Amino acid sequence: xxxxxxxxxxxxxxxxxxxxxxxxxxxxxxxxxxxxxxxxxxxxxxxxxxxxxxxxxxxxxxxxxxxxxxxxxxxxxxxxxxxxxxxxxxxxxxxxxxxxxxxxxxxxxxxxxxxxxxxxxxxxxxxxxxxxxxxxxxxxxxxxxxxxxxxxxxxxxxxxxxxxxxxxxxxxxxxxxxxxxxxxxxxxxxxxxxxxxxxxxxxxxxxxxxxxxxxxxxxxxxxxxxxxxxxxxxxxxxxxxxxxxxxxxxxxxxxxxxxxxxxxxxxxxxxxxxxxxxxxxxxxxxxxxxxxxxxxxxxxxxxxxxxxxxxxxxxxxxxxxxxxxxxxxxxxxxxxxxxxxxxxxxxxxxxxxxxxxxxxxxxxxxxxxxxxxxxxxxxxxxxxxxxxxxxxxxxxxxxxxxxxxxxxxxxxxxxxxxxxxxxxxxxxxxxxxxxxxxxxxxxxxxxxxxxxxxxxxxxxxxxxxxxxxxxxxxxxx
RNA sequence: CGGGGUGUAGCGCAGUUGGCAGCGCACCGCGUUUGGGACGCGGGGGUCGGCGGUUCAAGUCCGCCCACCCCGACCA
Numbered sequence: 204x205x206x207x208x209x210x211x212x213x214x215x216x217x218x219x220x221x222x223x224x225x226x227x228x229x230x231x232x233x234x235x236x237x238x239x240x241x242x243x244x245x246x247x248x249x250x251x252x253x254x255x256x257x258x259x260x261x262x263x264x265x266x267x268x269x270x271x272x273x274x275x276x277x278x279x280x281x282x283x284x285x286x287x288x289x290x291x292x293x294x295x296x297x298x299x300x301x302x303x304x305x306x307x308x309x310x311x312x313x314x315x316x317x318x319x320x321x322x323x324x325x326x327x328x329x330x331x332x333x334x335x336x337x338x339x340x341x342x343x344x345x346x347x348x349x350x351x352x353x354x355x356x357x358x359x360x361x362x363x364x365x366x367x368x369x370x371x372x373x374x375x376x377x378x379x380x381x382x383x384x385x386x387x388x389x390x391x392x393x394x395x396x397x398x399x400x401x402x403x404x405x406x407x408x409x410x411x412x413x414x415x416x417x418x419x420x421x422x423x424x425x426x427x428x429x430x431x432x433x434x435x436x437x438x439x440x441x442x443x444x445x446x447x448x449x450x451x452x453x454x455x456x457x458x459x460x461x462x463x464x465x466x467x468x469x470x471x472x473x474x475x476x477x478x479x480x481x482x483x484x485x486x487x488x489x490x491x492x493x494x495x496x497x498x499x500x501x502x503x504x505x506x507x508x509x510x511x512x513x514x515x516x517x518x519x520x521x522x523x524x525x526x527x528x529x530x531x532x533x534x535x536x537x538x539x540x541x542x543x544x545x546x547x548x549x550x551x552x553x554x555x556x557x558x559x560x561x562x563x564x565x566x567x568x569x570x571x572x573x574x575x576x577x578x579x580x581x582x583x584x585x586x587x588x589x590x591x592x593x594x595x596x597x598x599x600x601x602x603x604x605x606x607x608x609x610x611x612x613x614x615x616x617x618x619x620x621x622x623x624x625x626x627x628x629x630x631x632x633x634x635x636x637x638x639x640x641x642x643x644x645x646x647x648x649x650x651x652x653x654x655x656x657x658x659x660x661x662x663x664x665x666x667x668x669x670x671x672x673x674x675x676x677x678x679x680x
Numbered sequence: 681c682g683g684g685g686u687g688u689a690g691c692g693c694a695g696u697u698g699g700c701a702g703c704g705c706a707c708c709g710c711g712u713u714u715g716g717g718a719c720g721c722g723g724g725g726g727u728c729g730g731c732g733g734u735u736c737a738a739g740u741c742c743g744c745c746c747a748c749c750c751c752g753a754c755c756a
Contacts, residue, residue: 532714533716555715
């Protein structure tokens, strides 16, 4: 661990990002190119994300299951767009047990195909529907360039796969899970996101429609933080997922899939972090409160530690860490836990023992301004209140930042300026040509066509033709 | 695959006209410290990316190879 200052976030955002992750011991690259080791502290955050999402999945009637890591190549080839979309980034096993395989096995880049294969066996009757299954898994996509959490060769995620009797139900499911992701991002991660539909060029290979939640990072670039796909009957037809309806007629199912990955950790880091390092939203923070005892000698220690233990015991259902390391100074610990993003720090020293107080320092407000004395009495209540307050102020701050970097673009000139400074919000006719022109001129792409629309019509910001929908253009990760 | 760059201690780097392999941080030991990144003294750690060449002598000069990073095309 280093005790040097971090690179400033405004000076070099990408260096800041890598430094924070490494110094906070969130993750490392493994010796193999592009693969990521998630360190215990990073994994603890992921576990909290898992727990939060899993609770919402259960509440909406989904159950967990597991499917194979290896998928026969022929499975992917059954859906034309799917294999075309994924073939450049597949890792393929050609040798097994020293023998060349009859048919290559693909290391799953996503599991629609193998799950579709199983669903065709499992689903026979309308009584089997809807089938609502989620899988927590790792997947592999052979990316050209990797970035910790955001784009790694292997990543961890959850992928939900559902089958329904009607299109209407599948559409409802797709939007329901988009809503679940939105609630998770906003309420638990304090990451404001815009739910919307992807353009045809940006959608998932094999989907009818893709939806996503889009977040703005601290450098104003956009990050797709979760996706929900309406697969229509594309996979049902490719894999023969059929059922007999009440009239004894054979019907194809309507399917969906949706996922959130370890990429979301990157979203949290880049949304909330500052020049001191990470800031964890209290609801997901691996450590919510760190207590730093302060003493000069054994005598002071013997007075301070019982108070520390008493406070720790009272904060029973809060994730508390007592940093009783003796080899580093309190000042070092302050910086260390700030780097790791612990939302609230309690300092307890001889003065607090005398006064019956503790010093509380909130992570979201740096320096003296974020410090206050709390009475030791009723500490559980005051700490809980502070955590709630920090959670909501993080969301408020991120939302204000995002909104001040979204610009209405009424003309192409305005769009060019807007995507330099943040996101452009503009009418778009839906033509891929207009989208491609923007990408060529600015590197910005359509992020999503938001669910909430202003209504009425406008003129496409690129070609001037009549447009029915407004869309966000932005540079993206 | 195209353009640019870098390989020297765990990490970050310096190394001049070729002449004993260095610095900061980290690590280990002892002591003093401890309310915002402590200090002193002592210590351990190297196939200088690899192979070959020039030379009395190569981290340094020459040739070939390898690896990695950044910018493009691709992407949750």
